[in-house]
Amino acid sequence: MAFEKVCNLEDVSEGEALQIETFEEAIAVYNVGGQIFATQDRCTHGDWSLADGFLEDGVIECTLHWGKFCVRTGKVKAPPACDPLTIYPVEVRGGEIFVDYEAGKVGE
Amino acid sequence: MTAGKTKTRLNIGADPREFQKRPSWTNEDILGLLDEEDGTLDPRIYTDEDLYRLEQERVFGRAWILLGHETHVPKPGDFLTTYMGEDPVILVRQKDKSLRVFLNQCPHRGMRICRTDGGNAKSFTCSYHGWAYDLGGNLINVPYESEAFCSDFNKSEWGPTHARVETYKGLVFANWDKNAPTLLEYLSDATYYMDHMLDRTPAGTEVIGGMQKWIIPCNWKFAAEQFCSDMYHAGTVSHLSGIEAGLPEGMELSDAKIPTVGYQFRAKWGGHGTGFYVGEPGMLLAIMGPKVTEYLTDSEAASRAEQHLGSAERARQLMVQHMTVFPTCSFLPGINTVRTWQPRGPHETEIWAFTVVDADAPEEVKEEYRRQTLRTFSAGGVFEQDDGENWVEIQSVLRGHQARKRRFNIQMGKGRSGVGNKDFPGSIGYVYNEEAARGLYRQWIRMMTEPSWETLGP
Structure with a gap:
């Protein structure tokens, strides 16, 4: 378990997503009503950044083909997406967001 | 038939023994649609399906x-x-x-x-x-x-x-033709007159409100030509009721003179045109009300505009300016409605209109512009209704075969334009004029008949 700081809490306002490019694969960090989640940034359907998408009620919609995923579980919520997202453990410590990239696992 | 022989020979128009050939529109045919020397215009320019198809390629495929x-x-x-x-x-x-x-x-x-x-x-x-x-x-x-x-x-x-x-100073134009001149070359000497709306302040202009869109059943050229060249309708009868209704309460009608002093400009290239009154504010007052009239003629902003444009006449004295940048960009500097006439077949036009204001104008002036352009020049605007009524009725009349055969009179001001003055340079004539209209149709005909920018270019 190696949590690394990815950004400050204030960098991701409520209802927004932020693309983080510090790891091998980009991740997206989401603020859902004050709760922070992290998933892979690349949509499993088309090659497109989910952080550019629309976040509503904890579900991210890709702008390219409107596939949807639950950012908490990684589960597919709307076609044409078929494969779930990889999700990452997140900790918020004193206004800073930490992600354990190595512990990422594919959602169910 | 039992009727007896007629003794008088009436000059009946139709001769049913010969059908009109469906025109294939050679260059020679198109050149004949406007006779600048005689001052006549063939109304099939507004109705013909084949001309319309050619126009999409040759005008809208190449103009800004x-x-x-x-x-x-x-x-x-x-x-x-x-x-x-x-x-x-x-x-x-x-x-x-x-x-x-x-x-x-x-x-x-x-x-x-x-x-x-x-x-x-x-x-x-x-x-x-x-x-x-x-x-x-x-x-x-x-x-x-x-x-x-x-x-x-x-x-x-x-x-x-x-x-x-x-x-150009906030307005966005596009062109399909990689060989067309730059926008600035294309606008030619008309930019000077566009600046009366677009460059009164270093802050430039901004849009207020969104885009209003509506459809009227007439050819786009009626609208483009009127904004280019026709102050005549405003100074005669088209807008009388609107002007009367728009005057401030209690104002004596004798104080609201219909202006008679002003100029019309025909661009040296490109078919652009404009016209305006000078000095007499009565009509502007009736259209835009006292707040906007004061803002334009007698305010701190008017003083700044005078400095910026370098002329009191241009900044404070121009009234009710109308203008078209060929083919379909029209606006009224001072009133500040801007629109594109979107062609939808020879018999229909979509109007896409918006309002601009000086970006540094006081909020209350911006709000007054919003209210007044909505009241006057918009889908429900009182002056817009008058204009549309004329264009739509002409289009309706032109459903008739006889009506299409009769060439229109476009003689006003013929041969009377000359070199302007320090404040109003270029080819200038009297405010009631059709010189700019002849310029617009000349450009249309040139674009319809000259494939190469080597001959067509400015």
Whole structure:
């Protein structure tokens, strides 16, 4: 378990997503009503950044083909997406967001 | 028949033994539509289906077309969908703040790429099969590309058709023709007169409100010509009731003189034209009310405009200016309605109108502009109704065969324009005039008959 700081809490306002490019694969960090989640940034359907998408009620919609995923579980919520997202453990410590990239696992 | 022989020979128009040939419109035919020397115009210019098709190719495929204002799309990803002639296009602000315009047509099977009026986007995805494009109009994603397409399929070859895009002091224009002159060359000596609306202050202009759109059943050229050249209708009868109703309460009608002093300008190249009264504020007062009239003629902003334009006459004395930049960009400096006449067949026009204000005008002046342009020049505007009524009735009359055969009179001011003065340079004539209209139709005919910019260019 190696949590690394990815950004400050204030960098991701409520209802927004932020693309983080510090790891091998980009991740997206989401603020859902004050709760922070992290998933892979690349949509499993088309090659497109989910952080550019629309976040509503904890579900991210890709702008390219409107596939949807639950950012908490990684589960597919709307076609044409078929494969779930990889999700990452997140900790918020004193206004800073930490992600354990190595512990990422594919959602169910 | 039992009737006896008629003794008098009436000059009956029809001769049914010969059908009119369906015109194929040679260059010679098109050149004959306007006779500047005699001052006559063939009304088939407004009605003919074949001319209309040629016009889409030769005029709208090569002219600079007004799409909107820079402040319609201020932020990266901001876009609006509009038209160049009948061709739908998307205007998009790029991440580097530049503008791009491309055909709103997916090159896969031809579907419209973007189906909303405007907004902010990260990408555009065709709703038929999901081909997706970035803000620059590059094809970036094709579903099942590797599984379903052939090995030599190359996404970079299958983006939509792009247009050139350039701006003049806030107004955004686009052109399909890579050989056309630059926008500035195209605007020719008309920019001086455009500046009366666009360059009164170093802050420039901004759009207030959105885009109003409505449809009227007439050819776009009636509208473009009137804004180019026709103060006559305003100084005679078309708008009398609107003017009377718009005067401030208690104002004596004898104080609200219909102006008689003013000028008309015909651009030396390009078919652009404008006209305006000088000095007499009565009509402006009736159209825009006292607050806007004071702002334009007698305020701190008017003093600044005088300095900026370098002329008290240009900044404070111009009243009710009308103007068209060929072919379909029209506006009224001072009143500040701006519109594109979108052709929809020879018999129909969509009007896309918006209002601009000086960006540094006081909020109450901006609000007054919003209210007054809504009241006067908009889908429900009182002056707009008068104008539309004339154009639509003419179009309706021109359903008649006899009506189409009779050439129109376009003689006013013929041979009477001369070199202007220090304040109003260029080819200048009296305010009641059709010189600018002759210029607009001359440019139309030149674009319809001259394929090369080597002869056509400024």
